[in-house]
Structure formats: structure tokens, C-alpha cells
Amino acid sequence: MEPTNDMILDIRKDPYNYVMRVVFCRWKPFILQAMDTDEVTNFSRFIKQLPITQKVLSQNLKALEQDGLVVRTVIPDTPPRTEYRLTDRGRSLIPLLDQVYAWGWNVMKEENMPIDALGEMWHGYRKKEDDLMLHPYKKRRELP
Amino acid sequence: MEPTNDMILDIRKDPYNYVMRVVFCRWKPFILQAMDTDEVTNFSRFIKQLPITQKVLSQNLKALEQDGLVVRTVIPDTPPRTEYRLTDRGRSLIPLLDQVYAWGWNVMKEENMPIDALGEMWHGYRKKEDDLMLHPYKKRRELP
DNA sequence: CAGTATCCTTAGGGATACTG
DNA sequence: CAGTATCCCTAAGGATACTG
Numbered sequence: 001m002e003p004t005n006d007m008i009l010d011i012r013k014d015p016y017n018y019v020m021r022v023v024f025c026r027w028k029p030f031i032l033q034a035m036d037t038d039e040v041t042n043f044s045r046f047i048k049q050l051p052i053t054q055k056v057l058s059q060n061l062k063a064l065e066q067d068g069l070v071v072r073t074v075i076p077d078t079p080p081r082t083e084y085r086l087t088d089r090g091r092s093l094i095p096l097l098d099q100v101y102a103w104g105w106n107v108m109k110e111e112n113m114p115i116d117a118l119g120e121m122w123h124g125y126r127k128k129e130d131d132l133m134l135h136p137y138k139k140r141r142e143l144p
Numbered sequence: 145m146e147p148t149n150d151m152i153l154d155i156r157k158d159p160y161n162y163v164m165r166v167v168f169c170r171w172k173p174f175i176l177q178a179m180d181t182d183e184v185t186n187f188s189r190f191i192k193q194l195p196i197t198q199k200v201l202s203q204n205l206k207a208l209e210q211d212g213l214v215v216r217t218v219i220p221d222t223p224p225r226t227e228y229r230l231t232d233r234g235r236s237l238i239p240l241l242d243q244v245y246a247w248g249w250n251v252m253k254e255e256n257m258p259i260d261a262l263g264e265m266w267h268g269y270r271k272k273e274d275d276l277m278l279h280p281y282k283k284r285r286e287l288p
Numbered sequence: 289c290a291g292t293a294t295c296c297t298t299a300g301g302g303a304t305a306c307t308g
Numbered sequence: 309c310a311g312t313a314t315c316c317c318t319a320a321g322g323a324t325a326c327t328g
Contacts, residue, residue, distance in 0.1 A: 008195050009174065013260040015248030016173040016241075022248075024168040026321075029160040030153070043290050051152050056321060058291060068251075079289060079328095089251065096243055097160075103240055104159030104166075107212075107233065116157040170301070187310050200301060202311060223308090223309060 022067045027052050027060050029097055032069065035086045036094050037122055042082055069093065098123065166211045171196050171204050173241055176213065179230045180238050181266055186226055213237065242267065 011017050023029065030050055035041055046057055061084065064070040069090035075081040086094075101123050108115050120126035155161050167173065174194055179185055190201055205228065208214040213234035219225040230238075245267050252259050264270035 009193070009262045010260045011174075011195065013258045014174075014263045015245045015252055015259065016177075016263070017170075018252055018257075019244050019248040020168050020170070020173075022251075024164050026161075026164070029164075030155075030158075033160075047290095049153070051155065053322060053324090054291065055293085055323090059320085082290065093247065096247055099240055099243070100163050101159045103237065104163040107166075108159055108162055113162070114157045115159065116154045118153045119158045119160070191310095197302060197304090198311065199303090199313085203300085226310065 022063075022069070023093060023097075025060070025063075027056065028064065029100070031057075031060055031064065032086065032090060032093060033097060033122060035070065035084060035090070040083050040085050042084060046084075064090070166207075166213070167237060167241075169204070169207075171200065172208065173244070175201075175204055175208065176230065176234060176237060177241060177266060179214065179228060179234070184227050184229050186228060190228075208234070 023032070027050065030052075031046065034046060034049055038045070043054075043057070043061075046052070046061075047054060050057070052060075061070060061072065065072050068087055071085055071087055073083045073085075075083065101119075105115065105120075105123070105125060115125075117126055121128045167176075171194065174196075175190065178190060178193055182189070187198075187201070187205075190196070190205075191198060194201070196204075205214060205216065209216050212231055215229055215231055217227045217229075219227065245263075249259065249264075249267070249269060259269075261270055265272045
């Protein structure tokens with residue numbers, strides 16, 4: 001086949017670009033991770049765990065739902081509850097996220113960069129303290 | 145340990161955030177991938193392969209160099225040449241990038257989304273056509 | 289509890305032109 | 309060949325307030 005004069009990567013059709021748009025946006029790894037840890041969770045629990053605003057959380061959850069990584073279930077109760085959980089596709093991402101975290105963790109260690117302790121607990125790089133994991137609070141305390 | 149009243153994730157110290165900043169920015173996976181494919185490469189070759197402007201390429205290469213993923217070598221010749229290649233750390237990222245690509249590729253297939261052919265060749269999802277791989281051109285032709 | 293609605297800011301990228 | 313220099317623009321996030 002002759003090399004023709006119009007060859008170039010079309011980024012909009014590239015898987016890298018897709019994954020960056022769908023997964024690697026600011027808060028999404030954290031949101032996905034939280035749902036992996038908690039299995040089922042809800043809006044205000046995310047808000048307690050992450051320093052994210054309601055608006056941005058809402059946007060991100062909608063996008064994740066649209067991209068098929070998350071299911072939102074409304075339970076007709078009084079007052080109605082809303083549950084969020086990972087889809088199979090969302091769950092299929094967790095091993096990859098773990099490896100991404102691990103790569104970053106190792107590099108940050110090599111560079112002596114400070115690493116967030118709560119994240120380390122979530123990922124098993126630091127002994128989990130159940131009360132902290134179960135009762136996350138809005139403000140942050142320094143850990144050893 | 146008592147749950148104290150100030151617990152929260154500090155995103156600036158989190159590995160996810162680090163990796164998103166250092167690796168998963170728009171063009172960086174492509175740039176890294178190109179350097180894995182080519183072993184040694186140079187500025188204008190990137191420009192031929194990717195639909196990126198010189199300014200943005202320059203910015204990205206500088207950042208990658210600063211973050212220790214890429215080495216830049218100037219060879220005092222006439223005119224002087226500049227070579228770019230991956231560091232060990234950069235190379236350690238390739239398996240991860242491959243998995244990211246693979247995850248995205250599979251999802252896009254499931255969703256019947258169009259997938260860029262040149263990327264597929266680079267990643268071995270499509271038979272490599274050496275002339276195209278070796279002589280990438282600026283504009284794009286549709287592949288079957 | 290589970291969100292909307294507004295307003296504002298900024299980093300990152302794109303376009304284009306120029307340089308040694 | 310290997311970049312700088314400008315100008316511009318928009319998407320994504322942050323702050324704050326309000327709702328059923």
C-alpha cells in the first residue's frame with residue numbers, strides 16, 4: 001500500500017483520549033475508588049469523603065452514569081434514597097486504577113513527595129483505621 | 145484512635161492526582177507511546193506523527209523531562225540535533241499505558257465507536273503497514 | 289437527603305507567525 | 309531542524325446560595 005498524503009492520528013477516535021475523558025478527570029478515580037470500597041454509597045457520603053462541591057460531584061456522577069461505569073438507583077422511600085454503585089464495566093476498571101495508583105505512589109516515594117494518608121488507607125498502603133474509614137470528616141488532620 | 149474532626153483527602157498529595165498531572169494530559173500518552181515505538185526520536189518527527197502544535201509539543205516535552213520520564217540530548221553537530229528518548233521511569237509506564245489503551249479499546253468496540261487506525265497499528269490491534277508507520281503524514285486518509 | 293442555579297477563574301490547548 | 313512569541317478560547321472546576 002502506498003503511503004498516501006493524508007495520514008494522521010485522529011485523536012477523537014483514540015482509546016487514550018476516550019479513557020482520559022471518561023476516567024482520568026480530576027475526581028473520577030476517587031469517586032470510582034470510593035464506590036469500590038463502599039460497594040453501595042450515596043451522594044452525601046461522597047461529599048463527606050471528598051473535598052468536592054455538590055455541583056461538581058453531580059456532574060461527575062452523571063457523566064460516569066452516562067459512560068456506563070456507575071448505576072444510580074432511586075429507592076422510593078420517605079424520603080426517597082438514592083444509591084450509587086459500580087457497574088461491571090466500572091468494576092473492570094479497578095485493577096487498572098490500582099496500578100495507576102501504585103505507579104504514582106512509587107514515584108512519589110522515590111521523589112520524597114508527601115503522600116496523602118487517607119488515600120494510602122484506601123489503597124492498603126497504610127494500616128486502615130476503621131473509625132476513620134467509616135467516619136470520614138470534612139476537615140483534615142495530619143497523620144504520622 | 146478517635147475519629148477527629150478534620151479528616152479529608154488532600155488531593156494535591158494523592159498519587160492519582162499526580163499521575164493525572166504527569167501522564168494523563170491530552171497528548172502525553174501519545175508522546176510517550178511514540179518514544180516507545182521509535183526508541184529515539186526528535187521534534188519534527190513528533191510533529192509529523194501527531195496533530196499537535198509546536199508550542200504544545202514543546203510544553204509537553206519540557207514537562208515530561210522535568211518529571212523524569214524523558215531525556216533530551218543535544219548533539220553538537222552542524223546543525224545541532226536533538227534527541228528525545230524515554231528514561232527508565234518513562235519506560236516503566238508503558239505496560240500501564242498499554243493496559244489503559246486496551247481497556248479503552250475494548251469499551252469502544254463494545255459501544256461500536258469508531259477507533260483510529262493508526263493508533264491501532266501502534267498498539268498491535270491492526271496489522272502494521274511499515275510504510276505508513278515509517279512515513280506518517282500530516283493529513284489523514286480513511287482506512288478500512 | 290439529594291441535589292440546582294449562578295457566577296467566576298484559570299490552566300491547557302489551538303492558531304498563527306516568527307527565529308537562529 | 310528545533311523551537312519562541314502572541315493572542316485567543318473554552319471546558320472544568322471552585323464558591324456560594326437556594327430547593328423540595
